[in-house]
Amino acid sequence: MRTRWLPAVIVALAALPASRQAAGAQGTGVVDCAKCHGNREFIERRSDRQRADTLLYVPRAILEQTAHQSLSCAQCHEHYDDGYPHDAQARVVPCETCHEQEGRDWAASIHKANASTKGDAPHCTGCHGTHLIYNSTDRRSKTHPLNVAETCGRCHADDRIIGTYFSTADKKTASTAVAKYYETVHGHALREAGLTVSATCNDCHRSHKVLPADSPASSIYRDSIPATCGRCHEGIVEVYDRSAHGVALARGDTTRTGHAAPVCVDCHSGHGIVRADEPSWHRGAVEECGTCHEQLYETYFETYHGKVTRLGSELAATCADCHTAHDMRRATDTLSTVNPRNVVETCRKCHLQAAAGFAQYVPHADPHDRTRNPQLYWTWLAMTGLLAGVMGFFAIHTGLWLIRVAIDARRRGDGHGARGGGTEGPS
Amino acid sequence: MTPRVLNAADRGEGPYIRRFTPLQIILHILIIISFNGLVLTGLPLHFSSAPWASFMVTMVGGLQAAALIHRICAVITFGYFVTHVGSLVLSGRRRGFKRLLWGPESMVPQLRDLRDIVSQFKWFLGLGPRPQFERFSYMEKVDYLAVFWGVAVIGFSGLLLWFPAFFSRFLPGWIFNVATIIHGEEALLALSFIFTIHFFNVHLRPEKFPIDLVVFTGRATTAYLMEEHPLEYQRLADSGELDRRIAPPATRTNYILGITFGFAALAVGLFIIGLVLYAVIRG
Helix, strand or coil, X not given: CHHHHHHHHHHHHHHHHHHHHHHHHHCCCCCCHHHHHCCHHHHHHHCCCHHHHHHHCCCHHHHCCCCCCCCCHHHHEECHHHCCCCCCCCEECCHHHCCHHHHHHHHXXXXXXXXXXXXXXXXXXXXXXXXXXXXXXCCCCCCCHHHHHHHHHHHHCCXXXXXXXXXXXXXXXXXXXXXXXXXXHHHHHHHCCCCCCCCCHHHHHCCCCCCCCCCCCCCCCHHHHHHHHHCCCXXXXXXXXHCHHHHHHHHCCECCCCCECCCHHHXXXXXXXXXXXXXXXXXXXXHHHHHHCHHHHHHHCCCHHHHHHHCXXXXXXXXXXXXXXXXXXXXXXXXXXXXXXXXXXXXXXXXXXXXXXXHHCCCCCCCCCCCCCHHHHHHHHHHHHHHHHHHHHHHHHHHHHHHHHHHHHHHHCCCCCCCCCCCCCCC | CCCCCCEHHHCCCCCEEECCCHHHHHHHHXXXXXXXXXXXXXXXXXXXXXXXXXXXXXXXXXXXHHHHHHHHHHHHHHHHHHHHHHHHHHHHHHHCHHHHHCCCCCCCCCHHHHHHHHHHHHHHXXXXXXXXXXXXXXXXXXXXXXXXXXXXXXXXXXXXXXXXXXXXXXXXCHHHHHHHHHHHHHHHHHHHHHHHHHHHHHHHCCCCCCECCHHHHCEEEHHHHHHHCHHHHHHHHHHCHHHHCEECCXXXXXXXXXXXXXXXXXXXXXXXXXXXXXXXXXX
């Protein structure tokens, strides 16, 4: 095993004098920090702690191509260049000195709150690093879209940290969040299709103002979710906002059973979101609608559409095929796809030749509901009555027959069935 | 008493008497094949929440295959129905329609059938002799007319559901809801009846157990005729028609095919009854 990393070390050591030369060449107006901090041997002799060695060894070239390449050491390490030993006033200038907005956002975040109470929640450097801070569009950046999940995962996939910071109820969700993200449509797009525009952690949870879902200022607070998803899915949220769900959400309406209007994640989930053309979604979406629309869910499965869907058909109409995925509106709304005016057109999406009669089809028929579907109720009652009547009559017929044959057989004591019956011959 | 053999139509003495024509035998086989095909592909839809439903769909080759088989069997059903009605018309032209519509050879229910039902119940209760049947007992007429009724009702509602776009041109859409209920419930009645009552009356009752192959071989012994249809026997014997109906015993091939097919149909039917009971009891 050892031989595997040994060549890499040799190469790195060989490169050292070259980088030191480069640092010397660039050493501009600073009181030459590189004189000490660019000299590995010197640093190693000065410190007795190995960790300090690596932190203190900062060749000038380290900032090359980073976001801070134009800065001098003392712009962040204020007064350190006043002399040596370093001035008592020397300090690291807080990042928010320049990055004001980011600083304010972070100060309002759950990371800051936890940093204050428990100490080890991430500050700027926790996510961005120290000297090697690249612009987030740079592939080397810890905050490049392709690296964000890994950066966040350093804590959020760590059971010790999850155990410390999350409530018992949230622990399971929290500990699987990063792993599950990779299985979502967003994670797939990022990792498999390499799409950097695909959403990663900070697109939904924000970069600096990270807050839990129950905080009203959070980007993933229930009411804010359409806006958060809408940052990318602009065309969808536009439609959603005008739909029955979007309008009800804006008004704060709840159903009789106390359900609030659904937002994106109620149907799509957050860390379980899949492509809409996945077979699992075809069936799963019906379940999602059914969590609130219980009666419509039940009656849907009474119909042909529902029954073949339950058996695994991906062709039969499910909720969204008639009601649309995001533009669902009350049937009384003239813009609704299920408004009597438009419904035949909706049927024609599948039944190409559908004629006017389709308008009276009852897609959520309940044959047991006498007031809503009287024709169906009476049909069902008549058919069930016929079935019960015929089967009842012949059950008695058969039962009596068996008893008669048994009695006759015992009377004759032959143990066999009684061919010809009890009373012999034509009378 | 003669030793019991499997086939009830082989039991007893006397030469074999022809009871069904080759066409009738073929049509009955087509009924069995298409009916079972319809049941096996329709039942999982009717009981779609039953735990066996998905497995049954897989067994018949998936939903698309099930839909196709269902329609092929429907076409066979319409085919045997039309063929049979055609044969009735031909027979009527040849030998008179009156014979078909009334009298001892007719399938039409008559006053005698009502009396037979009453007599049968009296016999069940030990209050009278066993009724004597003509060519067709009231039970056979019920079986036969149930197919007429069933094919008409299930067939028409099925056509509505097969071609909704066409029918929606002149029928209101709720008719498809009604048709769905009628189609499913009537089919449930049909299979419940065939796989229990018909099976019992024709094959499983103690006098005939375990099977009666007369509908597969087309012939039965004279003793069978005297017991099952004594009035017909009497009438044929009196008119001298009986001698003209005497036929050789069924060939070995015919017997083996009949008994294999017959037992298979019985097994499938009873298995389906089990599935239905399971689905209904489970709720």
